[in-house]
Amino acid sequence: MEVKALACELPYRWNVPLARWTVSELRREAIQSGIMAEVSGSTLWRWLSDDAIRPWRHRSWVFPRDPLFGEKACRVLDLYEKRWEGKPLGNSDYVISTDEKTSIQARIRTHTSQGPRPSQAMKIEHEYVRGGALNYLAALDVGRMKVFGRCEERSGIAAFDRLVAQVMNEEPYRSGQRVFWVMDNGSSHRGIKSATRLNNAWPNIVPVHLPVHAGRLNQIEIYFSVIQRKVLTPNDFSSIAEVEDRILAFQSRYEQIATPFEWRFTRKDLLNLLNRLELGLKRAA
Numbered sequence: 001m002e003v004k005a006l007a008c009e010l011p012y013r014w015n016v017p018l019a020r021w022t023v024s025e026l027r028r029e030a031i032q033s034g035i036m037a038e039v040s041g042s043t044l045w046r047w048l049s050d051d052a053i054r055p056w057r058h059r060s061w062v063f064p065r066d067p068l069f070g071e072k073a074c075r076v077l078d079l080y081e082k083r084w085e086g087k088p089l090g091n092s093d094y095v096i097s098t099d100e101k102t103s104i105q106a107r108i109r110t111h112t113s114q115g116p117r118p119s120q121a122m123k124i125e126h127e128y129v130r131g132g133a134l135n136y137l138a139a140l141d142v143g144r145m146k147v148f149g150r151c152e153e154r155s156g157i158a159a160f161d162r163l164v165a166q167v168m169n170e171e172p173y174r175s176g177q178r179v180f181w182v183m184d185n186g187s188s189h190r191g192i193k194s195a196t197r198l199n200n201a202w203p204n205i206v207p208v209h210l211p212v213h214a215g216r217l218n219q220i221e222i223y224f225s226v227i228q229r230k231v232l233t234p235n236d237f238s239s240i241a242e243v244e245d246r247i248l249a250f251q252s253r254y255e256q257i258a259t260p261f262e263w264r265f266t267r268k269d270l271l272n273l274l275n276r277l278e279l280g281l282k283r284a285a
Contacts, residue, residue, distance in 0.1 A: 001047065002030075002035045003026070003030050003035060003036065003039070003044065003047060004047060004048065004051060004053060006021075006026065006029065006030060006033075006035065007021055007026055007048055007053050007055045008053065008055070011025075011029075014029065014033070016029055020055055020056055020057075020058060021055035021056060022055075022056050023041050023044055023045055023048075023056070024041060026044060026055065027039060027040075027041055027044050030044075062213050063277065063281075064211065064212075064213060064214075064274070064277075065212060065213070066211040066212050066213075068211065069211040069212075069214070069274070070270065070271060070274050072209065072210060072211040072214070073210065073211055073214050073217055073270055074267045074270060074271070075208055076182050076208060076210060076214075076217050076218075077217065077265065077266055077267045077270060078267060079095045079180055079182065079208065080095070080142065080219070080263045081266065081267075082095075082143075084178075084180070084206075089178075090177055090178075092172065092175075092176045092177040092178075093176065093177055093178045093179075093180070094141060094143065094144075094172065094173055094176050094178070094179045094180065095141070095142045095143060095180045095182065096139050096140065096141055096142070096167060096173075096179060096180065096181045096182065097139070097140045097142050097182045097183075097218055097219040097220040098137075098138065098139040098140070098163070098181060098182065098183050098189075098220055099137075099138070099183065099184060099186070099215075099218055099220045099221065099224070100135050100136065100137040100138070100155055100159075100160070100186070100188075101135065101136045101137075101138070101224050101227065101228075102135045102155055103133045103135070104133055104134055104135070104136055104232065104243060104247075105130060105131070105132070105133045105235060105243075106130070106131030106132055106133070106235075106237040106238075106239055106240040106242065106243045107128040107129075107130065107131065107235040107236065107237065108128055108129045108130075108131045108237065108238060108239070109124065109125040109127070109128045109236055110125050110127040110128060110129070111125040111127075112125075113125065113234075113236050124234045124236055128235075131237065131238075131239050131240050132239075132240035133240070134151045134152065134153060134240055134243060134244060135151065135152050135153075135154065135155045135159070136149060136150075136151050136152075136227070136247055137149065137150055137151075137152060137155070137159060137160060137162075137163045138150075138163075138220055138223065138224070138251075139163055139164075139166075139167050139181075139220070140219060140220045140223055142219050142260060142261070142263075143260060144260075145255060145258040145259060145260050146255060147223065147251050147254060147255045147258075148163065148166050148167045149163075149247070149248065149251050150162065150163055150166060151243075151244040151247060151248070155186075155188060156187075156188050157188045157189075157194075157197075159188065160188040160189050161197075161201070164181075164198065164201070164202070164205075165201075167179075168201075168202045168205070176204055177204065178204055178206050179202070179204055179205050179206065180206045180208050181198070181205055181206070181207050181208060182208045182210065182218060182219075183207065183208070183209060183210065183218070184209070184210050184214075184215055184218060185209060185210070185212060189207075190209075191209075194207065195207040195209075217265075219261055219263065222261055223254075226254070227247065227250065230250065231246055231247060231250045
């Protein structure tokens, strides 16, 4: 059916200045282009529903652009399964997942927030004054669910090195045989220079960089999502100092009850996914 074919086209290819179709816009174009003399919105909706066509929805995607994506990502997934280079990790080996959550604002509400009441949700004033921002750097021992974190005014190499020292000055990491640090390619810990700097300060550190666009394989991101949901939403603080106090207080509270994440995505799962992507590219070509 021509209407369904139209729904599967990007609007700009029909010289329609829209990012995506809605039912009303699709109906309008179908009539104006002569595909249909007349059709109701409900009928059009029913036709699209028959084939589960939902042109008003969209998903983002990206193909791996690192030629060593699989190799780099599999190393991290192996660490989550307590393996490195095909061998089990030892009792004095530790896996640390690290990153930073940047530009956390203090939104000072114009009027005091009100707590929930029977049949009423909590009320947060829409207007606010910006009270500054900070960066929260954190490192997670994925096997022990021990969290190290610090708030910094600015991110960068110096701030990251302070976090590393905060972890590595404590036992069992200071005397551990190997401490694997899983990290992305942020400017404060990117590439060979970063690895050399870390090894010069802490010879037992093994830097493990994720490939580009693999942030979801970094377990610290799960912890950051918890911080976002439980501490920062809604954003209602009296000062930037209160933001720091609440984040660090939650950090202590969290690790008292937290258990290791049930990570189920393995090397095998990743390789199967990459094979499917490659097959899809070949078919598209």
